Amino acid sequence: MYYTYVLYCVDTKRNRRKFYMGSTDNYVKRVIEHKNKLVKTTKSYDQIELVYLEMCLNKTDARKRELQLKTGFGRGYIERRLANYLKSARV
Secondary structure: OEEEEEEEEEEOOOOEEEEEEEEEOOHHHHHHHHHOOOOOOOOOOOEEEEEEEEEEOOHHHHHHHHHHHOOHHHHHHHHHHOHHHHHHHOO
């Protein structure tokens, strides 16, 4: 199995928030790497939370879905899908 995941990253010092999309064959290990600041893209964020996960049967499909979620349409989809979560997280 392969996974496409979305992390919600918050930097409280600079008041920054962003979604990080990725794909992997071991999402638990990958999220731990993000939280332990071992990933260059997310290491400046002090709060990282897994907020969305999809399973795929092969690596190519997981990667394609990751790239789709990184588009404007994909980010809009994630924001609509997580609307209630984002209301509570941004308070």
